[in-house]
Amino acid sequence: MPDLDRTRNLWPQIVDDLRSRLRAGEWAPGERFPGTVALAAEYGTAQATTQKAVVALRAEGLLRLEVGQGNYVTDVAPPDV
Template identity: 50%
Template structure:
């Protein structure tokens, strides 16, 4: 079962906001893996390209790092709440 997303807002922004909150609340502590593209597509009912865009945004914010063939890992905590 996937999480319901607001159809009037970009899905990747909504998923990124949820992942940011999970990082901030310790669900995904520093050093832990974040869900893969496949896991995100299943959990949120989004396309793979949307999941990739979500992870790219978190990488650009410095919240995660991606190791080829290994996955994406939390590197830090959000510095401020996101408006998403």
């Protein structure tokens, strides 16, 4: 379980962590992204918290939602230099 600062909002920290992991290639483009239940278990948070993080990643274009199927990784931009 990644270290989260429990004195701050959790979902932005999760977004940062997941963004880094996506850019590092942990999930390949086109690969199904873990669901919010699995992410909540991994981070030790409520499902609603990980849902906010996933929505933010979709807004950034890092994930795409396929209704009834889940979220999939898009072509991830290289890390910021």
